[in-house]
Amino acid sequence: MVSESRKKNRVTLLDVARHASVSRATASLVIRKSPLVSTETRAKVEAAMQELGYVYNMGAARLRADKSLTIGVVIPNLVNPFFTELLAGIETVIDAAGMVVILVNSGDLVTRQETLLTRMREHGVDGIILCPAADTKMSLVERMAEWDLPLVQVLRHVTDDCDYAGVDYGVGMHQAVGHLVELGHRDIAFAVHGPVHSAYQERVDGFREAMEARGLYPNTIIRVPNQMAAIADSAELFSSGPGRSSAVVCFNDVVALGLSAGLYDLGITIGRDFSLVGFDDVADAEAMRPRLTSVATFPEAIGEGAAKLLLDRLTQPDLPPRKLVKAPQLRIRQSSARWSGTGLGRVQNSG
Amino acid sequence: MVSESRKKNRVTLLDVARHASVSRATASLVIRKSPLVSTETRAKVEAAMQELGYVYNMGAARLRADKSLTIGVVIPNLVNPFFTELLAGIETVIDAAGMVVILVNSGDLVTRQETLLTRMREHGVDGIILCPAADTKMSLVERMAEWDLPLVQVLRHVTDDCDYAGVDYGVGMHQAVGHLVELGHRDIAFAVHGPVHSAYQERVDGFREAMEARGLYPNTIIRVPNQMAAIADSAELFSSGPGRSSAVVCFNDVVALGLSAGLYDLGITIGRDFSLVGFDDVADAEAMRPRLTSVATFPEAIGEGAAKLLLDRLTQPDLPPRKLVKAPQLRIRQSSARWSGTGLGRVQNSG
DNA sequence: CTGAAAGCGCTTACAG
DNA sequence: CTGAAAGCGCTTACAG
Numbered sequence: 001m002v003s004e005s006r007k008k009n010r011v012t013l014l015d016v017a018r019h020a021s022v023s024r025a026t027a028s029l030v031i032r033k034s035p036l037v038s039t040e041t042r043a044k045v046e047a048a049m050q051e052l053g054y055v056y057n058m059g060a061a062r063l064r065a066d067k068s069l070t071i072g073v074v075i076p077n078l079v080n081p082f083f084t085e086l087l088a089g090i091e092t093v094i095d096a097a098g099m100v101v102i103l104v105n106s107g108d109l110v111t112r113q114e115t116l117l118t119r120m121r122e123h124g125v126d127g128i129i130l131c132p133a134a135d136t137k138m139s140l141v142e143r144m145a146e147w148d149l150p151l152v153q154v155l156r157h158v159t160d161d162c163d164y165a166g167v168d169y170g171v172g173m174h175q176a177v178g179h180l181v182e183l184g185h186r187d188i189a190f191a192v193h194g195p196v197h198s199a200y201q202e203r204v205d206g207f208r209e210a211m212e213a214r215g216l217y218p219n220t221i222i223r224v225p226n227q228m229a230a231i232a233d234s235a236e237l238f239s240s241g242p243g244r245s246s247a248v249v250c251f252n253d254v255v256a257l258g259l260s261a262g263l264y265d266l267g268i269t270i271g272r273d274f275s276l277v278g279f280d281d282v283a284d285a286e287a288m289r290p291r292l293t294s295v296a297t298f299p300e301a302i303g304e305g306a307a308k309l310l311l312d313r314l315t316q317p318d319l320p321p322r323k324l325v326k327a328p329q330l331r332i333r334q335s336s337a338r339w340s341g342t343g344l345g346r347v348q349n350s351g
Numbered sequence: 352m353v354s355e356s357r358k359k360n361r362v363t364l365l366d367v368a369r370h371a372s373v374s375r376a377t378a379s380l381v382i383r384k385s386p387l388v389s390t391e392t393r394a395k396v397e398a399a400m401q402e403l404g405y406v407y408n409m410g411a412a413r414l415r416a417d418k419s420l421t422i423g424v425v426i427p428n429l430v431n432p433f434f435t436e437l438l439a440g441i442e443t444v445i446d447a448a449g450m451v452v453i454l455v456n457s458g459d460l461v462t463r464q465e466t467l468l469t470r471m472r473e474h475g476v477d478g479i480i481l482c483p484a485a486d487t488k489m490s491l492v493e494r495m496a497e498w499d500l501p502l503v504q505v506l507r508h509v510t511d512d513c514d515y516a517g518v519d520y521g522v523g524m525h526q527a528v529g530h531l532v533e534l535g536h537r538d539i540a541f542a543v544h545g546p547v548h549s550a551y552q553e554r555v556d557g558f559r560e561a562m563e564a565r566g567l568y569p570n571t572i573i574r575v576p577n578q579m580a581a582i583a584d585s586a587e588l589f590s591s592g593p594g595r596s597s598a599v600v601c602f603n604d605v606v607a608l609g610l611s612a613g614l615y616d617l618g619i620t621i622g623r624d625f626s627l628v629g630f631d632d633v634a635d636a637e638a639m640r641p642r643l644t645s646v647a648t649f650p651e652a653i654g655e656g657a658a659k660l661l662l663d664r665l666t667q668p669d670l671p672p673r674k675l676v677k678a679p680q681l682r683i684r685q686s687s688a689r690w691s692g693t694g695l696g697r698v699q700n701s702g
Numbered sequence: 703c704t705g706a707a708a709g710c711g712c713t714t715a716c717a718g
Numbered sequence: 719c720t721g722a723a724a725g726c727g728c729t730t731a732c733a734g
Contacts, residue, residue, distance in 0.1 A: 010710095010711085012710095012711055012712085013711065013712065013713095014711080014712095022720075022721090023720055023721045023722080024711095024712085024713095024721085024722095025713080025714085025720070025721065025722085026719080026720055026721080028712070028713060028714090029719090029720090031712095032713085036719060036720090037719070037720095038719065041719080041720090055472060055473060055498075056473045056712095057414075057473070057475065057710090057711055057712065058473045058474050058475060058712095059410055059413045059414050059419065059474075059475045059710090059711080059712090060414050060710070060711035060712035060713090060726090061711080061712050061713070062410045062712090062726090063408075063410050063411050063414055063710090063711080063712070063713095063725095063726045063727065063728085064711085064712050064713040064714075064725075064726050065712080065713060065714085065726085066726075068410065069474075070453075070474070078435055078438060078439040078442065079432070079435055079436060079439055079634070081430070081432055081435070084429055084430055084432070084435045085430060087429060087454075088429040088430055088456065091429065091454065091455070091456050092456075095455065095456070095467075100453050100455065100470060100471075100474060101453065101454055101455075102421075102451050102452065102453055102454075103438075103442065103452055103453075103454045104442070104446065104451065104452075105439065105442050105443075105446070119451060120451075121406055122406060122407045122408070122409045123409050123410075123420075123421070123451060124408065124409060124410045147406075228634055228637055228638045229637055229638075232638070257635070257638045258638060260640075261638050261639070261640050264640040265640070283430070283579055284608070284635060286579055286580055287579045287580075287583070287608045287609060287612050288612070289611075289612050289615040289616070361726095361727085363726095363727055363728085364727065364728065364729095365727080365728095373704070373705090374704055374705045374706080375705085375706090375727095375728085375729095376704070376705065376706085376729080376730085377703080377704055377705080379728070379729060379730090380703090380704090382728095383729085387703060387704095388703070388704095389703065392703080392704090407728095408726090408727055408728065409728095410726090410727080410728090411710090411726070411727035411728035411729090412727080412728050412729070413710090413728090414709095414710045414711065414712085414726090414727080414728070414729095415709075415710050415727085415728050415729045415730075416710085416728080416729060416730085417710075
C-alpha cells in the first residue's frame with residue numbers, strides 16, 4: 001500500500017527537533033517563521049529539515065490551527081472562456097497568498113451546487129468564491145453564514161448581505177446601445193440565451209433602460225439556443241420578419257460568434273449590412289473577421305477582485321458586506337457600422 | 352475570530368455518539384458506511400448527526416488515515432480552451448469518485464512548477480495529474496516517485512516510467528497532410544508556436560514524416576508568435592515569397608484562428624485560394640467562417656482518461672506504467688479545398 | 703456488532 | 719528564547 005510506505009518513512013517535526021537537538025515547539029516556530037527564534041537555532045533546524053527530507057504536513061497543522069490555506073471556487077461552467085479568465089484571475093491572487101484553490105463545477109444546477117458546497121465544507125476550506133447557479137435561493141447564502149464559512153459572490157449575486165465582485169451590466173448596455181444609436185440605428189434587438197440569474201436580469205434591464213432612455217422600442221428581446229451551431233442557425237430571427245432590426249446587441253460573445261457565423265451564411269455582411277455588438281470581449285473578439293465590437297467586462301480583473309475580497313474577509317470577518325462592481329468598456333471594432341438606411345441586400349452564402 | 356467561533360460550536364463525532372448513545376467507533380463506522388452496523392443503530396446515529404448538524408471533518412480523518420480524497424492538477428496555461436476542456440474532463444471523473452481537485456497553473460515555468468508541486472505535497476494530495484512545463488527534467492518525475500506521490504502525465508511526457516494520457520500526434524499529422532495531398536496540394540507549410548515539449552516535438556516529427564512519406568519537402572516549418580493578433584500579422588509569411596505554400600497545417604486551432612484572420616486581411620479567401628487545417632478542433636472551429644477543417648484531439652476525453660489512470664494507480668500502486676494514447680480524427684469542413692493550381696489572387700481587405 | 707485506548711503530526715498556551 | 723504537556727477530530731486495532 002502506498003499509504004503504508006509513505007507513512008513508514010515519514011519524518012515528523014519531532015524527528016527534525018531531535019536531529020537539531022531542540023524541542024518540537026522550537027522547530028514549529030522555525031517553520032512558521034517566528035521571529036522568536038535565534039538565527040543560529042533557525043539555521044540548525046533548517047539544516048536538519050534539509051538532511052532528513054522533512055515535508056510539512058499541512059493536514060496536521062490544519063487540524064490544530066483550524067485553517068487550511070485552501071479556498072473553494074464554485075463555477076457553473078468550465079468551457080465558457082469567460083469563466084476560464086475569471087478563474088485565472090482568482091488563481092493568481094490565491095496563489096500569491098500562498099493558498100490553493102479547490103475547483104468545482106456546478107453545471108449551473110442548484111442540487112449539485114448544494115452537494116459540492118457541503119463537500120468543500122468537509123474539506124475544511126477557509127472560504128468560498130461562488131458564482132451562484134441559476135435559481136440559487138438567498139437562503140443558501142444565509143446558511144453559509146451560519147456555517148461560519150466566509151463567502152464572496154462573483155458575477156452573479158443572490159443577496160446584498162454578502163461580498164460581491166461583478167460587472168456593471170447596466171453601464172455596459174448603455175455603452176452598447178448608445179454606440180449603435182450614434183451610428184444611426186433605431187431598430188435594435190437584444191439576443192439572449194442561457195439560464196436566468198442576476199447577471200441575466202441586469203443585462204436585460206440594462207438593455208431596456210438604455211433603449212427607453214433614447215425613446216426606442218425596448219422589447220425586441222429574442223432568445224437563441226445555447227449551442228454555437230444552433231445559434232448560427234437562429235440568425236434569421238434577427239434579419240427577417242416585420243420588426244426587422246438593423247443591429248443586434250448580444251448577451252455575450254458566444255452569442256455574437258454564433259450570430260456572426262449565421263449572418264454570414266445568410267449572405268449578410270456584418271459591419272455593412274448589419275451591425276453586431278458583443279459582450280465580454282473574450283480573446284476571440286479580436287480574432288474574428290470582421291473584428292467584433294464588444295463591451296469588455298474584464299473577467300480576469302473580476303476574479304482578482306473577488307479573491308481579494310475573500311482574503312480581506314478572512315482577516316477581518318466583521319467587515320460590512322462589500323461590492324466591487326467594475327465598469328465595462330466598449331471596444332469599437334469592425335462589426336458595428338453606420339446605419340445604411342437600405343434594406344439587407346442578401347445573397348445566399350455556402351452555409 | 353472566525354476560526355474561534357467555528358471551533359466553539361463544532362460538533363464532533365463524540366458528540367454524535369453520545370447523543371445516539373453509542374461509542375465513537377460505532378459512529379465512525381456509520382459514517383464510513385460499514386456493513387458492520389445494524390440498520391437500527393445506523394438510523395439512530397444518522398438521526399443524531401442530523402439533529403446536531405454534524406459536519407464531517409475530512410482533515411482529521413486524513414491525518415489518521417493518510418488519505419485526503421484530494422488530487423492535484425498542474426496545468427501550464429488556463430486560458431487556452433484546449434486546457435479548459437481537458438480540465439473539465441478531469442474534474443468530471445474526480446468528482447464522480449467523490450474526490451476533489453486542487454488546481455494550479457504553472458505558467459509553463461519549471462521553477463513555479465517545482466514550488467507548486469511541493470505545495471501540493473504539503474497539502475497531502477493523494478496523487479497528481481501533471482502536464483509538465485516545457486523543459487521539465489525526467490528527474491522531476493523520479494523525485495515524485497521517491498515522494499511516493501502517484502503521478503500521471505497528461506498531454507506531454509518526460510519519461511516512460513510513469514502513466515501517460517495523451518494524443519497520437521503522429522497519426523493526426525498524417526491525417527492532416529494526407530487530406531491536403533489528396534486535394535492536390537504539394538507545397539504544404541507547418542505553422543508552429545509556443546514552447547518546445549514532447550507534444551511539440553511529436554507534432555513536428557509527425558508533420559515531417561507525413562510529408563516525407565509522400566515524397567514532399569518536409570521542412571517548411573515556420574514559427575509564428577503566441578498572441579492572437581500577432582499571429583494574424585504573420586500570415587504573410589505563408590502566402591508570399593519564393594517557396595510559397597498553397598496550404599498550411601497549424602500547430603493548433605489558436606494558430607489556425609489567427610492565420611485565418613490574417614489571410615482574410617490579405618484578401619486571400621480560405622477554402623478557395625488557400626487551405627488551412629487546424630489541430631485540436633476546439634469549439635470555435637465549427638463557429639468560424641469558413642468553418643475550420645481540424646484534427647480533433649478530444650481534450651475532454653483525454654482528461655477523463657488521465658483521471659481514470661490516476662484513480663487506478665491509487666488503488667493499485669504496483670501496476671506497470673500505462674499509456675493511453677488517443678487517436679485523433681480529422682474533421683473536414685470548409686477551410687481546406689482542392690488545389691486551384693492558380694496563384695493567390697489577392698485583393699487587399701480592410702485589415 | 704460495540705467500547706476503551708492509542709495515535710496521526712502538528713500548534714498552543716504555560717512555565718521556565 | 720526553549721521544553722513538557724495537552725489537544726485538534728478522527729480511525730484503527732483489540733477486546734469483548
